[in-house]
Amino acid sequence: MVGSSQKGVNHGDNLTLHPKTMELRDLLQDRREVILRRWFDVIIKTYPEETSRFLQKEKDQFANPVGHAISEGISGVYEQLFGEIQPEEVTPFLDRVIRIRAIQEFTPSQAIGFMFLLKDVIRQELGEEIQKAGIAKQLVEIESKIDKLALMAFDIYMQCREKIYELKATEMRNMTYKLLERANLLKEIDDGSDQNDLP
Amino acid sequence: MAKPKSTKTPKPDELSKIDYRPPEKQWMEVPVEFKPGTYCYGARPKYLEEVGFPNPREWQPYEDDWKLPDNWKDIVLEGIDDRLKKYRSFRLFMDICVRCGACADKCHFYIGSGDPKNMPVLRAELMRSVYRKYFTASGKLLGKKAGARELTMDVFKEWWYYFYQCTECRRCSVFCPYGIDTAEITIMAREIINLLGCNTDWIAGPVANCYHKGNHLGLEPHTIQSNIEMMCDDIEEITGIRIEPTFNRKGAEILFVTPSGDLFGIPGVYTCMGYLMLFHELGLDYTWSTYASEGGNFGFFTSNEMAKRLHYKIYAEAKRLGVKWILGGECGHMWRLIHQYLDTWWGPADFLEVPKSPITGTVFEHAKSTKMVHVVEFTADLIRHGKIKLDPSRNDHLRVTFHDSCNTSRGMGIFEEPRYVLKHVVNHFYEMPENTIREKTFCCGSGSGLNASENMELRMRGGFPRANAVKYVNEKYGVNMLANICAIDRAALTTLMQYWVPEVEVCGVHELVGNALVMTGEKERTMDLRLEDLPGKEEEEEDV
Ligand code: SF4
Numbered sequence: 044m045v046g047s048s049q050k051g052v053n054h055g056d057n058l059t060l061h062p063k064t065m066e067l068r069d070l071l072q073d074r075r076e077v078i079l080r081r082w083f084d085v086i087i088k089t090y091p092e093e094t095s096r097f098l099q100k101e102k103d104q105f106a107n108p109v110g111h112a113i114s115e116g117i118s119g120v121y122e123q124l125f126g127e128i129q130p131e132e133v134t135p136f137l138d139r140v141i142r143i144r145a146i147q148e149f150t151p152s153q154a155i156g157f158m159f160l161l162k163d164v165i166r167q168e169l170g171e172e173i174q175k176a177g178i179a180k181q182l183v184e185i186e187s188k189i190d191k192l193a194l195m196a197f198d199i200y201m202q203c204r205e206k207i208y209e210l211k212a213t214e215m216r217n218m219t220y221k222l223l224e225r226a227n228l229l230k231e232i233d234d235g236s237d238q239n240d241l242p
Numbered sequence: 243m244a245k246p247k248s249t250k251t252p253k254p255d256e257l258s259k260i261d262y263r264p265p266e267k268q269w270m271e272v273p274v275e276f277k278p279g280t281y282c283y284g285a286r287p288k289y290l291e292e293v294g295f296p297n298p299r300e301w302q303p304y305e306d307d308w309k310l311p312d313n314w315k316d317i318v319l320e321g322i323d324d325r326l327k328k329y330r331s332f333r334l335f336m337d338i339c340v341r342c343g344a345c346a347d348k349c350h351f352y353i354g355s356g357d358p359k360n361m362p363v364l365r366a367e368l369m370r371s372v373y374r375k376y377f378t379a380s381g382k383l384l385g386k387k388a389g390a391r392e393l394t395m396d397v398f399k400e401w402w403y404y405f406y407q408c409t410e411c412r413r414c415s416v417f418c419p420y421g422i423d424t425a426e427i428t429i430m431a432r433e434i435i436n437l438l439g440c441n442t443d444w445i446a447g448p449v450a451n452c453y454h455k456g457n458h459l460g461l462e463p464h465t466i467q468s469n470i471e472m473m474c475d476d477i478e479e480i481t482g483i484r485i486e487p488t489f490n491r492k493g494a495e496i497l498f499v500t501p502s503g504d505l506f507g508i509p510g511v512y513t514c515m516g517y518l519m520l521f522h523e524l525g526l527d528y529t530w531s532t533y534a535s536e537g538g539n540f541g542f543f544t545s546n547e548m549a550k551r552l553h554y555k556i557y558a559e560a561k562r563l564g565v566k567w568i569l570g571g572e573c574g575h576m577w578r579l580i581h582q583y584l585d586t587w588w589g590p591a592d593f594l595e596v597p598k599s600p601i602t603g604t605v606f607e608h609a610k611s612t613k614m615v616h617v618v619e620f621t622a623d624l625i626r627h628g629k630i631k632l633d634p635s636r637n638d639h640l641r642v643t644f645h646d647s648c649n650t651s652r653g654m655g656i657f658e659e660p661r662y663v664l665k666h667v668v669n670h671f672y673e674m675p676e677n678t679i680r681e682k683t684f685c686c687g688s689g690s691g692l693n694a695s696e697n698m699e700l701r702m703r704g705g706f707p708r709a710n711a712v713k714y715v716n717e718k719y720g721v722n723m724l725a726n727i728c729a730i731d732r733a734a735l736t737t738l739m740q741y742w743v744p745e746v747e748v749c750g751v752h753e754l755v756g757n758a759l760v761m762t763g764e765k766e767r768t769m770d771l772r773l774e775d776l777p778g779k780e781e782e783e784e785d786v
């Protein structure tokens with residue numbers, strides 16, 4: 044586990060391989076492609092097998108909008124690991140992924156859990172090097188950044204859900220009944236029950 | 243109504259688990275779970291009673307007991323048998339699928355939900371497996387090995403769940419090398435399901451209302467008339483011109499029928515104002531009917547018989563009024579029915595004349611038998627002959643794209659006319675990507691009676707591929723208006739946009755026609771049909 048990586052600080056040859064200036068952000072930059080690919084892979088594994096195959100294989104962004112949104116979304120989010128989190132910048136990227144998962148068959152934790160998957164991926168992909176370079180502290184920083192992003196993701200998730208409830212509640216009123224109410228003219232098949240929700 | 247199911251609170255370690263995938267099981271073995279947001283409520287008994295549908299009772303799909311008659315299985319199997327005999331296409335579609343998978347990822351519900359049972363091939367397989375078991379020798383003999391399974395209550399519920407997650411849009415059929423149309427399988431399945439009274443409230447209600455009062459909402463004649471008059475008030479405010487349309491007028495040349503969504507829904511009413519202005523400007527000899535007051539036909543989402551019963555009122559009214567032909571508004575499934583079913587049901591409508599535009603003299607040969615012309619065809623012909631004056635700059639605040647509705651495009655091949663009209667009434671028109679329009683168009687996700695509110699999550703999933711293409715043209719060209727020629731679209735896409743691309747609004751093509759139409763004697767326009775200021779015009783006024 045990476046948590047014990049501090050012990051690995053003193054390996055002599057690490058110093059020659061990784062000069063003192065070694066930064067986790069450089070590693071994250073160098074290995075961007077592969078980390079993003081693995082992150083994408085573990086996210087689409089949250090879908091049934093046939094579907095994750097489709098999400099991965101189909102490259103046309105209109106034939107496979109979910110796969111495309113996930114891959115664009117996460118690469119935008121990934122950029123935030125390199126500096127201060129810029130909420131206006133990252134929100135549209137988080138939104139792209141979460142807006143979809145908020146209406147698919149996921150629990151709230153599953154819907155935003157993809158953010159935490161990034162931690163696993165980074166540890167798996169860079170764990171050893173982080174240990175060797177003795178930069179575990181930087182990993183902790185990155186991870187707390189991921190936690191912050193996950194909290195933002197949760198807010199976005201809640202906004203999406205609220206939007207759905209709002210659409211459910213107001214759709215019919217806006218579409219029809221506003222006008223009918225104005226005209227005060229609504230008539231229904233009368234069975235004594237009070238119902239008023241038809242297209 | 244529906245009891246929301248509580249979601250399980252995850253344990254902390256579950257939050258970072260890599261694989262959320264449910265344990266793999268054969269699809270046949272996973273019974274369906276009714277998740278709120280994905281299904282519509284069950285039909286109230288009064289609606290079924292109104293039209294004599296079987297098994298009226300209070301019921302809800304999430305309840306264990308669906309209150310079916312004891313011999314429900316016999317009813318279903320007989321229902322399948324009847325239809326196999328009656329419709330050759332049904333038997334063919336049950337037999338010939340080679341499971342090549344070409345259709346699998348073409349359904350908007352699959353693309354948006356990721357649920358494999360929304361793959362058209364698997365959706366059809368839900369029924370095909372039962373067909374094999376009871377109607378083929380190999381299935382009877384080999385059972386599961388031949389892909390056959392028993393009809394059980396779980397299977398029946400699964401049918402219900404997934405055949406109400408198909409909008410009968412036919413996109414899958416475009417990609418099937420054998421032309422298998424899963425929409426038709428869904429149509430059959432719903433007929434069979436309805437034999438047990440398992441209709442949805444959202445469909446059964448409009449059917450009953452339409453049967454009783456002539457339109458989905460159950461609006462009475464004076465309501466219809468006064469709402470159209472309200473629109474005329476708005477038109478007067480915008481143009482200074484008072485329009486006096488006629489209702490139920492015998493001896494008019496043309497009967498005009500449009501979906502009731504155009505009479506009352508927003509943004510449908512703006513489209514309706516466009517029709518009113520155009521017909522007035524042309525001096526068209528036409529009448530509205532407060533009896534044939536619905537172009538749409540939710541009967542089509544229950545059974546062929548019911549669709550047939552509801553449809554007749556349009557022709558009965560045309561006969562009663564003694565009109566020569568019928569002009570129809572911007573509607574989707576209304577046109578699929580006229581184009582594909584009408585002649586078999588009631589046609590040819592020999593008591594009417596072949597539609598001929600009184601303005602251009604064009605004879606609409608393609609409507610020789612049905613005697614019914616789509617308003618967008620009519621208007622395209624007017625423009626082609628230079629019969630109306632248009633000022634497209636009045637739509638300059640809009641950057642427009644066009645959504646091909648499944649029914650008018652795949653269902654009957656109207657591709658060019660709306661585009662032709664749009665290009666003459668707006669200056670900024672942009673197409674969505676090629677694989678999302680015309681015959682490959684993505685459904686709104688709410689067709690075939692799925693436009694209820696309780697199944698909102700499902701609708702948002704199904705509509706996502708469409709919304710995604712709209713988002714693309716919004717980001718690339720600044721598109722802010724999604725035009726279409728279907729009343730369900732006008733309502734459903736509006737909601738869809740609010741969730742996915744809130745920058746984009748929705749309109750009918752004739753709303754834009756109404757904006758651009760230069761009317762004789764009109765005052766200078768400062769507002770569009772939504773009574774919103776036309777950019778630039780407002781300031782000019784103030785400057786004076
Ligand atoms: S494309 Fe046609 S033949 Fe192939 S799996 Fe789909 S329905 Fe069957």
Ligand code: SF4
Nearest residue numbers: 349408409411412414
């Ligand atoms: S008809 Fe449309 S909704 Fe139904 S399975 Fe085919 S693509 Fe999906």
